[in-house]
Amino acid sequence: MSKQPRDNDFTIKIANVNGTGSASANTLLMKTFFRMGIPVAGKNYFPSNIQGLPTWYEIRASRDGYICRSGRVDVMVAMNAETYRKDLNDVAPGGYLIYDSTWPRAKQLAREDITIIGVPLARMCNEHFTRARERVLMKNIAYVGVLAALLELDMAVVRALLQESFAAKPQLLESNQAAFDLGYRYAKETFTCPLPFRAQPMDATGGHIMIDGNSTAALGALFAGATVVGWYPITPSTSVIDTFKRHAERLRRDPETGRTNVAIIQAEDELAAIGMVLGASWNGARAFTSTSGPGISLMSEFLGYGYFTEIPAVLVNVQRCGPSTGMPTRTQQADIMACAYASHGDTRHVLLFPANPEEAFYLTAQAFDLAERLQTPVIVLTDLDIGMNDWMCRDLKWDAGYQPDRGKIMSREQLEKIEKFHRYLDVDNDGIPWRSLPGVHAKGAYFTRGSGHNMYGAYTEDAKEYQAVVDRLRRKWETAKQHVPAPVVEYSERHRIGIISIGSCDGAVREARDRLVAAGVATNYLRVKALPFNQQVQDFLDAHDRIYVVEQNRDAQLRSLLLLETRVDPSKLVATLHYDGLPILAASIVDGINRDLAAGKAA
Amino acid sequence: MSFLQKPKVSHPGLPRNELGLTVRDYEGGMSTLCAGCGHDSITAALIQAVFELSIPPHRMAKLSGIGCSSKTPAYFASASHGFNSVHGRMPSVATGANAANGELVYIGLSGDGDTLSIGLGQFCHAIRRNLNMLYLLENNGVYGLTKGQFSASADVGSKAKKGEVNQQPPIDPCLLALSIGCTFVARSFSGDKAHLVPLLKAGMRHRGFALVDVISPCVTFNDHEGSTKSYQFTRKNAQVVTYADYVPPATEIRSEQAAGTVQSVTLHDGSRVLLRKVGADYDATDRTGAFDYVSRHQAKGEIVTGLLFIDEGKPDMHQVQSLPDQPLNAVPYGKLNPGQKALDAIQARFR
Numbered sequence: 001m002s003k004q005p006r007d008n009d010f011t012i013k014i015a016n017v018n019g020t021g022s023a024s025a026n027t028l029l030m031k032t033f034f035r036m037g038i039p040v041a042g043k044n045y046f047p048s049n050i051q052g053l054p055t056w057y058e059i060r061a062s063r064d065g066y067i068c069r070s071g072r073v074d075v076m077v078a079m080n081a082e083t084y085r086k087d088l089n090d091v092a093p094g095g096y097l098i099y100d101s102t103w104p105r106a107k108q109l110a111r112e113d114i115t116i117i118g119v120p121l122a123r124m125c126n127e128h129f130t131r132a133r134e135r136v137l138m139k140n141i142a143y144v145g146v147l148a149a150l151l152e153l154d155m156a157v158v159r160a161l162l163q164e165s166f167a168a169k170p171q172l173l174e175s176n177q178a179a180f181d182l183g184y185r186y187a188k189e190t191f192t193c194p195l196p197f198r199a200q201p202m203d204a205t206g207g208h209i210m211i212d213g214n215s216t217a218a219l220g221a222l223f224a225g226a227t228v229v230g231w232y233p234i235t236p237s238t239s240v241i242d243t244f245k246r247h248a249e250r251l252r253r254d255p256e257t258g259r260t261n262v263a264i265i266q267a268e269d270e271l272a273a274i275g276m277v278l279g280a281s282w283n284g285a286r287a288f289t290s291t292s293g294p295g296i297s298l299m300s301e302f303l304g305y306g307y308f309t310e311i312p313a314v315l316v317n318v319q320r321c322g323p324s325t326g327m328p329t330r331t332q333q334a335d336i337m338a339c340a341y342a343s344h345g346d347t348r349h350v351l352l353f354p355a356n357p358e359e360a361f362y363l364t365a366q367a368f369d370l371a372e373r374l375q376t377p378v379i380v381l382t383d384l385d386i387g388m389n390d391w392m393c394r395d396l397k398w399d400a401g402y403q404p405d406r407g408k409i410m411s412r413e414q415l416e417k418i419e420k421f422h423r424y425l426d427v428d429n430d431g432i433p434w435r436s437l438p439g440v441h442a443k444g445a446y447f448t449r450g451s452g453h454n455m456y457g458a459y460t461e462d463a464k465e466y467q468a469v470v471d472r473l474r475r476k477w478e479t480a481k482q483h484v485p486a487p488v489v490e491y492s493e494r495h496r497i498g499i500i501s502i503g504s505c506d507g508a509v510r511e512a513r514d515r516l517v518a519a520g521v522a523t524n525y526l527r528v529k530a531l532p533f534n535q536q537v538q539d540f541l542d543a544h545d546r547i548y549v550v551e552q553n554r555d556a557q558l559r560s561l562l563l564l565e566t567r568v569d570p571s572k573l574v575a576t577l578h579y580d581g582l583p584i585l586a587a588s589i590v591d592g593i594n595r596d597l598a599a600g601k602a603a
Numbered sequence: 604m605s606f607l608q609k610p611k612v613s614h615p616g617l618p619r620n621e622l623g624l625t626v627r628d629y630e631g632g633m634s635t636l637c638a639g640c641g642h643d644s645i646t647a648a649l650i651q652a653v654f655e656l657s658i659p660p661h662r663m664a665k666l667s668g669i670g671c672s673s674k675t676p677a678y679f680a681s682a683s684h685g686f687n688s689v690h691g692r693m694p695s696v697a698t699g700a701n702a703a704n705g706e707l708v709y710i711g712l713s714g715d716g717d718t719l720s721i722g723l724g725q726f727c728h729a730i731r732r733n734l735n736m737l738y739l740l741e742n743n744g745v746y747g748l749t750k751g752q753f754s755a756s757a758d759v760g761s762k763a764k765k766g767e768v769n770q771q772p773p774i775d776p777c778l779l780a781l782s783i784g785c786t787f788v789a790r791s792f793s794g795d796k797a798h799l800v801p802l803l804k805a806g807m808r809h810r811g812f813a814l815v816d817v818i819s820p821c822v823t824f825n826d827h828e829g830s831t832k833s834y835q836f837t838r839k840n841a842q843v844v845t846y847a848d849y850v851p852p853a854t855e856i857r858s859e860q861a862a863g864t865v866q867s868v869t870l871h872d873g874s875r876v877l878l879r880k881v882g883a884d885y886d887a888t889d890r891t892g893a894f895d896y897v898s899r900h901q902a903k904g905e906i907v908t909g910l911l912f913i914d915e916g917k918p919d920m921h922q923v924q925s926l927p928d929q930p931l932n933a934v935p936y937g938k939l940n941p942g943q944k945a946l947d948a949i950q951a952r953f954r
């Protein structure tokens with residue numbers, strides 16, 4: 001974002017109280033930008049609570065296509081008296097604050113360097129609507145009307161959106177339209193419209209959708225053919241399962257029997273959830289669970305079991321702010337280490353790191369192929385920012401020719417022919433043994449155990465036999481490098497500085513790189529998409545003298561992982577961190593890099 | 604621990620079941636439990652039961668937690684898939700496995716530590732789901748594998764080998780199961796194979812969660828004077844309330860089976876359980892009556908054994924979830940893939 005807001009380049013923030021029904025108003029506003037062809041991002045900052053606590057919704061319009069958090073507020077809609085003072089302070093100089101002038105504001109709550117716009121939202125709605133709930137709800141639509149006038153939103157788009165939302169409820173359409181008009185007319189009559197910065201139609205959102213990553217992860221699992229789900233509710237992952245269920249009930253229903261080809265089991269806790277997933281996968285179904293940090297902690301024992309017994313499993317970990325219960329409704333990337341080595345003993349897991357909802361779709365689907373190909377748990381690490389916020393993504397495509405990669409499963413015919421089946425024998429020399437499914441053939445029978453076993457699957461406490469198995473598991477890890485998605489690399493030999501990043505940092509890194517270029521600092525960029533790291537990651541590390549590792553946690557976990565899993569000189573890797581629970585800003589990256597560069601020059 | 608393979612020499616005269624298999628075809632690896640351990644007798648009864656039911660070995664799955672008792676899957680049915688999970692978590696694995704394919708016979712093996720302490724939650728919730736499985740609890744009142752600590756089934760006043768007396772009230776798996784809707788509740792004694800085998804068979808044929816709690820003395824840590832889970836104590840205080848007879852579908856009932864006061868319960872596959880009742884007015888279909896009877900006798904220091912309760916009419920997990928008849932692990936991908944058109948329709952709402 002430039003220093004001053006411009007047309008299609010500004011941020012609106014709406015301060016509200018949760019439980020007052022502002023979500024649909026905010027979505028209406030966000031979608032209006034999107035349909036006007038303006039790149040937009042919606043970020044919801046909500047409390048871990050059902051009703052009565054402060055909540056904010058932020059809409060960034062960006063003609064340059066930057067869809068990370070902007071870190072500034074050009075227009076504040078201050079609907080929450082309790083946070084008014086803070087909200088007032090947050091407005092960038094030269095910005096605007098809209099408040100409900102039904103009740104007078106204290107004098108000291110003023111600022112000289114911004115414009116304050118009072119709209120009697122409550123009074124207008126109380127006069128116009130009779131029912132109590134409607135009076136509360138419609139205030140939200142009314143401020144959308146105010147913004148529409150101030151920002152010159154396309155009225156046809158707004159009308160169409162309202163019509164679509166309330167197609168089934170004509171009386172609701174009427175009141176929403178009326179509330180919108182109240183705000184719109186008041187603003188038009190009272191203020192100079194539009195503001196110096198406006199929403200102007202563009203053509204930059206075609207072929208895109210506005211979607212959250214929990215929805216897309218759910219769709220990824222659905223399209224990959226998942227049939228068994230074990231889960232336990234936890235913010236911010238719950239809507240992965242909610243969405244999966246909603247679509248599965250419709251799209252997986254057998255028209256003849258009326259029954260659905262899916263079992264979604266709400267478990268008693270996360271230990272049971274992952275146990276169910278392992279049981280189902282062991283039995284040949286594609287199964288997954290979705291959770292967040294505390295759930296990963298509870299699943300750890302079983303994750304080690306899955307690793308050692310080589311059972312496929314897919315987990316979506318929508319990371320939230322830790323440690324412990326932490327801040328359930330705030331975002332972080334602080335489970336990287338916990339997931340990489342979840343469980344005791346020499347355990348390591350394949351991880352996937354989507355950067356946005358689009359990738360959450362494809363990588364969640366791919367996780368099933370990887371889990372079965374590699375016969376091991378695969379954890380997809382998204383975060384609250386990806387999972388619960390609305391991101392502009394390219395349309396999702398599903399390859400019509402896709403067939404699940406079920407990996408090495410002995411068929412009935414193969415078992416019939418074979419002399420003797422051994423579960424953990426590395427017959428193909430790639431570290432991946434063959435498995436058999438229960439119920440298929442007596443010759444396929446084997447014993448799955450988390451205790452010491454030899455390459456034939458029998459119990460062992462023999463030093464050599466045990467070691468042969470764990471060494472082979474390490475070879476499988478090497479094989480995994482050829483299967484996991486490659487990093488995204490933007491590289492030019494001319495540039496000496498590298499940035500390595502992960503997941504939802506991507507948008508902020510991109511914006512930061514543009515700003516750095518404008519300031520004369522060109523960078524190369526690598527974004528890891530998976531653990532294990534492959535050769536490209538090593539090459540990138542080798543090719544730079546100074547690499548900024550950008551991530552959203554306090555302890556530089558990605559940096560630690562790079563140190564552990566590659567041959568990199570630690571002094572090259574500069575931790576560039578953001579971990580306050582809010583999504584990362586381009587500014588924090590630019591500042592971090594500039595600080596380091598300045599220190600280097602001074603030295 | 605099944606590293607010792609039993610030599611498989613079948614006597615030509617051994618009886619064969621409907622599949623033409625002998626009892627030896629249902630055996631497993633050599634037991635490594637202590638000589639005289641009650642768990643070994645249970646394994647023998649289990650082998651007998653699955654042999655007599657003519658279950659194709661590859662159509663059953665054996666699952667367990669951790670403990671001496673949880674090693675049982677290694678000691679029978681080598682031709683069946685086995686799953687020795689983590690401590691106390693077998694029910695969840697069984698739930699997932701069962702959801703993926705409801706056609707197999709699921710046999711869960713657990714101990715009193717595995718079930719009543721670390722695994723109490725999963726045990727209860729599998730019951731609540733009426734998961735279709737046999738859940739065999741090999742109950743010795745101690746943690747055998749970790750050398751004899753009291754388990755949650757130890758009775759108040761029961762004495763440990765080193766003299767410590769248990770003060771905490773026990774969790775009785777049968778009373779607990781009755782109180783949370785279990786549809787098949789039985790108790791038996793590892794030292795009474797004739798009593799146990801029909802219960803195991805009926806439990807496997809019951810559609811829903813079948814708990815068979817078997818008092819199974821730990822000869823090494825809990826078979827001494829003062830223990831209430833010893834062979835001697837159990838023999839003395841077991842009070843059989845029903846003898847079960849399992850009658851396969853379309854089988855005539857023999858006259859001696861019909862003798863006395865007999866209660867017949869028909870299972871969903873047409874087989875029947877005949878209950879010869881010792882206490883004439885015991886009704887194994889009356890949940891509160893069963894609860895009352897067992898608690899009253901327990902208070903007198905008696906161990907009530909038999910099929911204590913059965914309700915064949917409750918939907919199991921598959922029915923509650925309305926799962927398709929075709930196992931989910933066998934549904935072809937073509938039927939699971941909603942396709943691009945459906946994806947487009949979904950995406951239309953995100954514009």
Ligand SMILES: Cc1ncc(C[n+]2csc(CCOP(=O)(O)OP(=O)(O)O)c2C)c(N)n1
Pocket residue numbers: 669670671672673690713714715716717718741743745746747748749754821
């Ligand atoms: C998470 C975990 N904690 C502790 C143990 C140690 N442990 C192994 S078996 C066992 C108790 C088993 O008791 P029970 O289920 O009654 O089996 P028994 O040996 O008496 O047949 C314990 C505590 C373990 N394996 N895993």
Ligand code: SF4
Pocket residue numbers: 635636637639640641642671672743747748820821822823824
């Ligand atoms: S310790 Fe007890 S339970 Fe374990 S094998 Fe020995 S006798 Fe059986």
Ligand SMILES: [Mg+2]
Pocket residue numbers: 670672714715716741742743744745746747754
């Ligand atoms: Mg025990």
